[in-house]
Amino acid sequence: MFKKVVFIVVVSGLLLTVFYWKEIRKKTQTITAQKRVETFMSGSLQEGDIIFQTSGSNQSKAIQLATKSRYSHMGILYKQGEQWGVYEAVQPVKLTALKEWIQRGEQGHYVIKRLKNAKRILTPETLSKMKMAGTKYKGKDYDIYFEWSDEKIYCSELVWKIYKEGAGIELGKLEKLRDFDLSSTIVRQKLKERYGETLPLNEEVISPAAIFDSKQLETIGSD
Known part of the structure; x- marks a missing residue:
């Protein structure tokens, strides 16, 4: 009986040690990522830059599989005073603090892209x-x-619509829902959940992947 109790205590201690180690590691990674973001933000970002991440939403995996892309969420970078934010369509459409936005994504990973010749094209008037x-x-x-x-x-x-309506630029090719890979079980389940048995296969769609792959953009940073 004594040996059994000792075994349980030892195992419990090991489990707690692993748990706290993981929590400390997670916090350390978050702090390190924040410092890298702050360093990057200090002079490398421009308004109108586009940021991508893998979101933690319940539809993220379906979007990744259907578009064959790692990235399932995106937004536009704007600056308010000294603070950077991401103008994004979530629930509802809003401006989210950049650091908060990054932390919300999978493993804090992000990629930032910029319109080629942005300094010439995205003038203060165009950005306005x-x-x-x-x-x-x-x-x-x-x-x-x-x-x-x-x-x-x-x-x-x-x-897409902000760039089209504000700058006259179409980023990425519009596709039909039928053009995506709808074969996986995860994708089919999500489609059935949303649309039932009748899919709007001819609905025009612009995906994060299409914009990410646009030849009009160049990568200027990631983490």
Whole structure:
């Protein structure tokens, strides 16, 4: 009996040690990532840059599989005063502090891309137009059906329309829902959950992957 009690105590101690080690490691990684972000933000970002991540939403995996991309969420970087934020379509459309946005993604990983010749093209006047174009979407609900309308809106649609309406630039190729890989069980389950048995296969869609792969963009940073 004594040996059994000792064994249980030892195992419990080891489990607690592993748990606390993981928590300390997680906090250390978060602090290190924050420092790298702050260093990067200090002089490398420009308004209008586009940031990508793998979100923790329950639809993220389905988006990754359907688009064959690691990235399932995105937004536009804007600066308010001395603080950087990500204008994004979540629930609802809003500006989120950059550090908060990064921490929300999978393992704090992100990629930032920029329009080629951005300094020449994204003038203060153009950026002002882009911000005005995005204002009409502020507070709108997230579009879980990925419809091409302005009533509700999803992340890549928000970025695409802001660039199109504010700068006259189309980032990424519009596709039909039928163009994506809908074969996996995860994707089919999510589609059935959203649409039932009738899929809007001809609905126009712009995916994070399409914008990420746009030849009009270049990568300027990641972590």
